[in-house]
Amino acid sequence: MHKNAYFGLSIVVAILAVLPFLLPNSFYMDLAIRMAINAVIVLGLNLLIGFAGQISLGHAGFLGIGAYATAVLPTHFGWHPLLAMGAGAAVTGALAALVARPIFKLKGHYLAMATLGLGIILNIAIRNEATWTGGPDGMPVPAMGLLGFELTSDKHWYWVVAILLAVSVWASLNLIDSPFGRALRALHGSEVASQVVGVDVVRYKVAIFVLSAVFASLMGSVTAHYVGFVTPNLADFFHSIELVTMVVIGGMASVYGSLVGAVLLTALPQALATFEGWETVAFGTILMLCMIFLPKGLVPTLAARFGKGE
């Protein structure tokens, strides 16, 4: 199984390496970049939802912190973009830890409610602090420069996010198959059993929540730089739901499922654009069919059907 898992990584790397030479124009290049960015976020979220069995309905809020840190700090305070990105991630991590600790001491669906609320609060804050954030209109983001080299072309961005994605897949695979990852999966499987073998359940839940939030924040910063503009929509509730949907459609507790979910749900709205006005209906229908016929998500269901185990 583990050899299989890393074999998948080599396929991902191969696809990432040849993709830019196959894409016909900048429209597809842009799509590929956005797929890769979403895939990294969904990987982090799947560690939380699929592997550790916890839910977050506010991850777009964390993404928003990263995106707006990247927009606001260099624009208004002259910070270096990398420093701003780091600051966004640090604030996100601290906020996630602060919120998660008391919630995880409770049992039940409190986390869903709390993250839902947190995401909405962050979104409202971004919309209202118009002096700093441009309010609902959003604001432009200064270009990312490093050592006199400015990241502007799609090609450069592609390689940046491709490398980030490959490294994230590798790190996720490593994490899952480690003492830390086993503890996460164990507390999902049986909380009381993991406790009696010594897993500090609250600590592990907080750790993975913070990790996935920081992933989202960092990728929020990357999105902001890549697009060159941020709007509050990045941080809204619907974006949070979209991210959770990517996890579920691709497959809970599946690294490659995260990639498939991100790729499909990023491409689907584009592919459905020809339906003109009916695209939301078509989108919803596809999601429902997926859930009816592939309830465990695409990758785990297909893997089981073709008898490859996990």
Added chain:
Amino acid sequence: MALLDVSNLSIHFGGVKAVQNVSFSIDAGIVYSVIGPNGAGKTTLFNLITGVYTPTAGEIRLDGESIGGKSPNELARRGVARTFQNLQICMNMSARENVMVGAHLRLDRNLVKAALRFPALKSRDRELQTEAAELMAFVGLEKYVEARADSMPYGALKRLEIARALAMKPRLIFLDEPAAGLNPKETIEVDHLVRKIADFGVTVVLVEHDMKMVMNLSDRILVLDYGKKLAEGSGAEVRKNPDVIAAYLGAHA
């Protein structure tokens, strides 16, 4: 000094006094059984001592240190392991991984090292895979080493729980009805297994309804009824105790 010392332990759930004023002590290295009719409070007693419940009153001392109200993971650190009457197997993991989780506290659990695939962690994990396979063989599960937990039969899962608990290298192991639901042949195998565990110097606390197994294995027996201590002693003493006979067979027997 006894390894485990329980004095005047009580827990109330609302008006229900599930365990009332129970005192006993367990010496290191013995097999100690807790018996009693259904609802006598045996599992509740286990949950109290292993930190799943917090006592309403009373004291639990492990090696002289008060452990009442400590969380299960803190108790795990002190070498207390347990299995569950209603299976608590992680069905989202392989059988072997379930056992490997038992070694949690003996491993480097660093997140960053894990994500970066530090060689020391990987080689320790490879050792642990062998260790887990050996433990599975020890409990008689050698043919399930590569199995998924959710594909294993009930009797095998009961033993998988024991293997996971043993992976902690515990001093004290609580087995909650390890033979429940097993056929006579499997019951005899579990009987031998408990004996083997005790022979390794692990103190065993056993809850079991199979009286033959209890009488066969136990150095001492505690009898509970309606949450209260009814009797304590060796198998022979307990069997002759009129209160115990009354509780099991009815007051007029």
